[in-house]
Amino acid sequence: MKKILVIAALAGAAALPGPALPAAFDFNGSFAQDNDVVRFDFNLGLPGAVTLFTSSWLGGGFDPILTLWDGGGNQILEQDDGSLGGALVSNGVTYNYGEFDSYINMNLAAGNYIATLTQYDNFSVSTLLADGFLRDTDPVFTAAFACSNGRFCEGSLFDSNNNPVEPNRTAAWDVHILNVDSASVNSVPEPPTWMLLSLSGLFLLIGHCSRASTAKPVSREVSV
Incomplete structure (x- = not known):
């Protein structure tokens, strides 16, 4: 189960009704599996420059991917490694971000938007959020990157300065x-419906073959 902490503060408070002032929102938590996906919904009342970034890589967290979607789930931008690093202030706190953190800064029209967080290399399948992500059916896909933890493994062994990168990351x-x-x-x-149906059919086929290969009676105990 994911643990999520949310801190939000308005950039000033208004006693009288009126347009909402721009705000900064800080979220943190942990993945349970490599292929987890966290979704964020946000809104702009007026057009403006919006910044989304992660700051967990420098503390040992996994390699994140941020993807920006419009309110209908159409992809605007998918971003893995944002920049060479830096620092930004949010709600009075300075957050440092590293080379493998994600960073997006875009001018957006007023409206509703979606952002998703995944782990590298769990990119979106297509430009439609409804189609899901590449690793939806593989909860330990980073084990292929061969770190001793067996999950939350880093796929890049060196950074842009050719310095070694710790392969064992946290959730x-x-x-x-x-x-x-x-x-x-x-x-x-x-996961998209077609993927769930495919998995369901596969499990049914495996179960049918298993039953056909044995003549032993099977007893089942059902708890309600």
Whole structure:
């Protein structure tokens, strides 16, 4: 189960009704599996420059990917490694981000938007959020990167300066969304229907073959 902590503060408080002031929202938590997906919904009342970034890599967290979608789930941008690193202030706190953190800064029209957080290399299958992600059916896909932990493994062994990178990462993540009117963690997207149906059919086939290969009677105990 994911643990999620949310801190949000308005950039100033208004006693009288009026347009919401831009706000900064800070979220953090941890993945349970390599292929977890966290979804964030945010809103802009007026057009403006919006910044989304992660700051968990420098603390040992996994290699994150941020993907930005419009309110209908159409992809705007998918971003893995954002820059060579830096620092930004959110709600009065300075957050450092590293080369393998994700960083997005874009001018967006007023409206509703979605951001998703995944672990490298769990990229989106297509430009539609409903189609899911490459690793939806593989909860320990980073084991292929061969770190001793067996999950949350880093796929890049060296950074851009040719310095070695620690392959064993943690499940921790930190996401910051700046200059928006509201932001929240929403439900995690489910794998697309066609994928679930395919898996269901595979399990049924395996079960049928197993029953056909043995003549021993089978007893089942069912608890309600």
